[in-house]
Amino acid sequence: MPLPLEGIRIIELSVIIALPLGGGLLADLGAEVIRIDPCSRLDTRTGGPQPDGRTTERYWNTSGNFNWMHRGKKSLALNLQSREGLDAFRELVRVSDVVCDNFTREVMGRWGFDYAGLKKIKPDIIALSNTGWGHTGPWRDYPGLAQAVECLTGLANYTGYFHGQPSRVGQNYFDTACAMNIAGAISAALIYRNRTGKGQFIDHSMLEACSQNTAETVLEYQMTGRNGERWGARNPAYAPQGCYPCKGNDRWIVIGVTSDEEWQSFVQVAGNPAWARDAKYKTVLGRRDHHDELDERIAQWTRDQDSYELMHKLQKAGVPAGAVLSGKDFLLDPQIKARGYFELLDYPTEPAVGVRPYAGRPWKSSLNDLTIRHSAPTLGEHNAYVLHDLLGHPEDEVEGLYEKGAIGASPVDTAPPPRQRGGLQQQKDMGMITDFDLDYKEKLGIG
Amino acid sequence: MEDALQGVKVLDLGHYIAGPWCSRVLADLGADVIKIERPDGGDPLRKYGPFPDDIPHPEKSGLFLFLNMNKRGVTLNLKTESGKAILKELVKWADVVVENFAPRVLPSLGLSYRELSELNPRLVMTSITNFGQEGPYRDYKATDLVLYAMGVIMHISGVYEREPLGHALEQAQKTAGRTATAATLAAIYQQQRDGNGQHIDHSIMESMNFSLAGTNNLYAYMGAVTGRGPKAEYKKFFSPVALGIPALFPAKNGWVSFSAPGGSRPESLGILAELLDMPELNDPKYHATDPATESKVERMVYARTLELDKEPLFHRGMGRTVARGSSPGGGAGRRTIVSMVQTPQELLNNEQLHARDYFVTLDHPVAGTYTYPGRWYTMSESPIRFQRPAPTLGQHNQEVYGQLLNYSNRDLVYLRKTGVI
Structure with a gap:
């Protein structure tokens, strides 16, 4: 039984969380997702957590958050500042279905890969660009970030302790909301293309996607004139x-x-x-x-x-x-275990990572055995697959691309390794973490 | 122009938020969505509000009106045999069923996925429940906050010294609606390509957890448990966005936030000095990060932001980053991202959203004219359109049962009298 998106090839140029996680879901659904993985800008590859809290030698392959979000993808470490890199990208677009990015608005166009440019290369391409505020309007060039969006939608205005200041909630809530939205938008465009043969451009604005989440507040304002008050832990509908x-x-x-x-x-x-x-x-x-x-x-x-x-x-x-x-409780929770939400995945190329549990996806399908297809790629792991197997360049030519700096397999600039935040006991004393288990691998059954 | 989901037929058995959210996205993308409500009062969200002048009215609940735009609506009593028979006729017509009843409800009515898929093997059925269709908590009850608690997001929200905090405004339900939509759209693609149906079993507890980027991984990679830290005495005043709540600063007319550039302390203070016209912050004596210096800097900055309006500060910060240019690849890098907390009124009047025609104004025959957040994303070839307001209770009974299923007007009167519709 082919998976839902089997046979679909997606090129992903992404930073931070929203698009990476959306792309990870599309890979779970069977799409071949090829991440353009720059050697000069490692993004979340330099983040944590590192195995056992120790920065490894090839730390860019061993970040837990990166490896969770980018699961099941392929990595093409292509340098788009080089002529050869741009050529290879064009060739890849020709054999792909979707190109998605979450840079600020002008970046893709600078390379000639805005929708107009991509369409010339492949007329039925589906292009999605995720930005903070969208490709038009007075804010189009402003940088975006989920935390900023959380404030602007007004969600922060309602969240918080009673009598306290507005609050955001931990981590990057609206990044993951956008990841879902993006995954859905791409499926919708594929449905459309399947029927009409036409691709299209999806201008995905985080502010717009997430202002849906505070819709009742703009209606309440219109209906009652009330202009926002904190909820704390209380929903106004019942008590206690x-x-x-x-x-x-x-x-x-x-x-x-x-x-x-x-x-x-x-x-x-x-x-x-x-x-x-x-x-x-x-x-x-x-x-x-x-x-x-x-x-x-x-x-x-x-x-x-x-x-x-x-x-x-x-x-x-x-x-x-x-x-x-807590995070630990959840990993060990009987309901979560019964549903098999976490999937054990081996990372064979980096023994320090080895087998770890990763959150799968919040649904099951009676038709498809949805799983994380394989571990996240190491930097440049699929250079030869893409350039030789897929695009037909001879092997010696691919080797030559390494020498020209058009592709790579390790960072070119000395990217700083992840910041160490002190020992676990020190972190606990400062309240950075609530607790730690030295025997966590035994508890997780990966010891 | 064709809609993305032109020709896709959906039965919305959803109620409250999560199910209707999912089916509304399908409706916005052009699917023909029929919302099915119980004849006695309909969707409980009709009682929820907000209401004009706080006067409850089943046709005037703001959140109901928002979540049910673009749908047609019928009434049907699924507890009667006649109602079940009609539903089964509709299931044969439909491509997709979306529902968010508790796991035991539809099977107890003989309307489980297994039974419905026998009538229509191509059926995609999306079920959204608090904890999933199986497992020890399957029949547990939940409020939005319970789901925040059990999805972990609450444990890391708030401050170290106080109790955990959840988001306001029923976010768990909304997150689930969004995740279930992604799953459903992929299933529709598969249905159209291969002709296969499937049951999507979606858990809100899991979708809440999926909204967390790093907490699971921190334990899975190093055995550490994220909390709401650090303790107040270790809180960096201008801390990079990572865990917990980054600082919000009081402006003259609201709140602003600065997302840090991740640079050194002198760089960070230099940016604040520039944004706030506070050259004194460049004094090396403020480069120390001991608690006394931190609190001194904090007081200075608070005093200054309180004098400033939030909008000019927002534009100044964002404009500064734009002027410096972003490196290819975007990202936060050494850029500063300023934000401001908007009130509902400000959101409704936001210049960026208006420039992009985001909001949609619809006339509802009973509730009146209101402006709603509009499209989920902008599609160049199959743009999302808003063609009808939320249905009144049973508004399309005649259209659906008469024209689609060929019941006569006399049949409908009879079905109405007997409480079936």
Whole structure:
């Protein structure tokens, strides 16, 4: 059974997260994704985490985040500043279906590879460009970043502690949202091309993609004139709800009581204490009006309990509850294990990496055995495959391209190795990490 | 011009946010989407709001109106045998079913993927659930915040000294809608190419986790557990964007943020000095990063940003980066990216979005005229179009049941009286 995107070849010119992760999903779906991997600008190849926290000799091949996002791709380490590099790129476009990039607007055009240029090389090409703000409009040349988008959509305005300042949420939420959007957009364009024979240009603006996520706020503004207020951990629709402390270091539980029945169940699980029987808590408005004191009561009750056990107890009684899982908890969680969300993948060319678990994708298909196709490529790993096998250049000519600096297999500028952030104990003392396990490989079953 | 999904027929059995989100993208791309709602009250999102002047009305819920544009709507009671029979007729017509019921619901009605695919082997069915169709938590309940907690994103959000924080505005549901859309579009491509159907089993808990870039990898590669750190005393005032929350600075009329260039301390302060007209920041005495110096610099910068309006600061920072030119390959590099927190009013009036005709204004027969965020992306050959507002409850019963399934008007009156539609 061919995978959904089997037979589709995608050229990816990408930095940071949004497009790399989108391309990784397309590779899972069966597309042949060829990353143009510059030797002079290693991007997230220089990031962490490195195996066991130690920077390896070829650290550009051993970054955990890079290897997760770029899984299943091929690497062509092509120098687009060279004439030979540009020629090879043109040849590759001729045999490809999709070219996608997430540079700032003008970069592809500088090489002659904007949509107009690509279309001359391959008339039915699908081109996607992901930028912060889109290819037109007064902000078109501004650089973009997911964190900036999170502020501009206003999501940061609603997120945050009560009475506190606006907040972003950890890591790069809107990068991954755009990764999904991009993967979907490319499939949509393939559906269109399949039927009409025509390619097209997709101008993907992160601000536009993500302003969908705050749509209700612009409607609320139009409908009520309200112009944004912080939610904290509370959804304005029900009470009580919140994040409460549990037993142990940095252990928490989220509880959300969404109806009077669930409140009664909650009271039963809590052992029917006198405070909970107070009439003022019987109704949803009463609970909302006394939310702060209710939070204190609930926190006193949860404080000495195990977050996982309490979650199971509440869920069995029909009360929505979830332990706040850490990265480690999640990797070891029974539900996640039962669904096989993490996939063990060997990285044969770099023994320091070896076998590690990587997040697959948040869905399963009854038709396709979706997996990460193979480990992320080392820098320039597929130079010979692309130039010789695919484009038919003789082997000695490919060797000559190395000498001319048109392709490579190791960094050309002395790119700085990843910054060391001190030992694990020191990081823990500073609060940079919550905890660490020296025997994590045993715990993960990769020891 | 043809739409990307011209000719694709979709049944939207979704309710609330995640399912309708997915089917709305399909509708925007040109699929014919029929939204199926229960006759008694319809989609619960109709109760959710926001409402004009805070007066609830089932046809005026802002989020419902937004998530159901471009769809037709019918009512159908799936708990009756007659309703099930009609649904099965529609399934034979459809290419795609999108649903987000709890895992036990459709099988208990005899409408599982297995049963529906017997009627239509080409069927693509996308099921979005909190935890997936299987596994020990399959029947657990969730709120948006519960999914934030269990997807890990919450554990690393907020500050070290306080409880974990989730995003506002039901982001878990929206993230799931987006991921499920990517999965569904690939399945439609496969269906059109090979003629095969499939069941997509999508877990929101997993899609929340997938929204995290690095936390899984940190444990998988070195056994470290990411948190909400560092502790306040170690917080770098002008810290590079990596973990946690980068600094937001109070401006005169809101908040601004600076994403750091990743340069040395003198470089970083030099950029701030330039942006904020604060040459004093170039004094080497501020190059130290001890807590006392950090807090001194922080107070100085806060005092200065409070005097400035956010928009000019935003344009000045972004313009500075543009003027310096970006190296081929873009990226943050040594560039500074300034941002500002916009209010809904500012978002609605944003000059960039208006220059690109992003917003769409639709007249709804009951709710009235409102402006909504528009297309997901701009497609040059098959542009996304907005042709109809969200349906009123059962608005297209006659059109769908009469014209598509050939029921007579008398049949429809009968079905209505008996609570089937």
